Amino acid sequence: MLLIDTKILPFTATAFKPGEKDFVTVNDEELNGKWNILFFYPADFTYVCPTELGDLADYYDEFQSLGVDIYAISTDSHFCHKAWHDSSDVISKIRFTMISDNTFQISKNFGILREKEGRSERGSFIVDPNGIIKVLEISCEGVGRDAGHLMRKLKAAQYHHEHPDEVCPAKWEEGEATLAPSLDLVGKI
Numbered sequence: 001m002l003l004i005d006t007k008i009l010p011f012t013a014t015a016f017k018p019g020e021k022d023f024v025t026v027n028d029e030e031l032n033g034k035w036n037i038l039f040f041y042p043a044d045f046t047y048v049c050p051t052e053l054g055d056l057a058d059y060y061d062e063f064q065s066l067g068v069d070i071y072a073i074s075t076d077s078h079f080c081h082k083a084w085h086d087s088s089d090v091i092s093k094i095r096f097t098m099i100s101d102n103t104f105q106i107s108k109n110f111g112i113l114r115e116k117e118g119r120s121e122r123g124s125f126i127v128d129p130n131g132i133i134k135v136l137e138i139s140c141e142g143v144g145r146d147a148g149h150l151m152r153k154l155k156a157a158q159y160h161h162e163h164p165d166e167v168c169p170a171k172w173e174e175g176e177a178t179l180a181p182s183l184d185l186v187g188k189i
Contacts, residue, residue, distance in 0.1 A: 007131045009109040015071075015099040016081040023078050026071065026099055033129050035068040035158065037150065040101075040112055040123040044076040044084040048144045052122070054090040059147040068154060070096035075119050077102050112138060124150055126157050134161070 012027040039056060041049040053072055063070055072094070074081075081098040085091050099106065101120065107113035112121040124145060126135035134157040139145065156168040159178070166178040169189075179185065 003111060003125075003133050003136060006133055008125075008127055008133060011106045011109060013099045013101060013103070013106060014078045015097045016078045016085065017097045018085060018095050023082075024097070026097060028131065031069070031127060032131055035066065035129060035154070036127045037063065037068060037070045037154070038073060038106075038110070038123075038125040038127065039070060040073045040107065040110065040120040040125075042119045042122065042141050043074055044080050048122075048142065049074075050088060050090045052144050052147075054093060055145075055147040056150075057090075057093040057095065059151055060095055062151060063154070066154065066158065071099050072096060073099040073101050073106055073120065075101050075104060075107065075113075126150075126154055128157070128161055 008028055008031065010028050012025060015024050015026045017024050039053075041052060043049060056070065056072070060070065078098070078100040081100060085094060085098070101107050104113050104115075104118065107120040110123060110125060112123040113119075114121060122139045122141065122143070122145060124135070124137045125133055128134050135153045137145065137150075137153075152173065155174045156172050159174070160166065160168060163178070166180055168178055172178065179189070
């Protein structure tokens with residue numbers, strides 16, 4: 001099932017949030033009213049995952065300045081998330097919430113659960129303030145993602161959300177020209 005332009009399904013999960021004195025509960029309703037990135041990864045204490053999460057942590061302040069919350073999600077427990085955060089120099093940079101999807105509900109909702117393994121694929125989902133999925137990227141376990149590319153896609157999604165009569169062409173960067181779809185453009189690009 002294609003998830004673009006669909007509303008996220010309900011979920012409730014326990015999470016580790018750096019700086020909190022206890023574990024927190026996160027649900028789909030908390031995502032309403034703001035932009036969110038749900039960043040699924042296969043497992044804690046692995047190889048590619050910490051490089052991706054460290055890269056995402058390096059962009060955290062910029063995402064926050066754009067009104068975006070980030071949720072890292074794997075099927076590991078919230079206890080495992082905390083232990084990884086406390087023991088890894090790279091993961092200790094994380095200030096965003098790390099959700100435990102140990103019931104597999106969220107991964108199933110987003111269609112990225114590897115059922116036989118009990119792990120998620122690498123999936124990035126940009127969700128608008130109405131809970132609608134606007135961007136998704138899924139890659140195999142051996143291919144890491146780039147937070148800079150995710151930032152560009154987020155800015156394009158936010159721009160299009162604010163300017164629904166304009167579209168952002170390939171490699172569009174903030175401040176560059178957009179396109180206004182019309183019959184006049186057909187065959188001329």
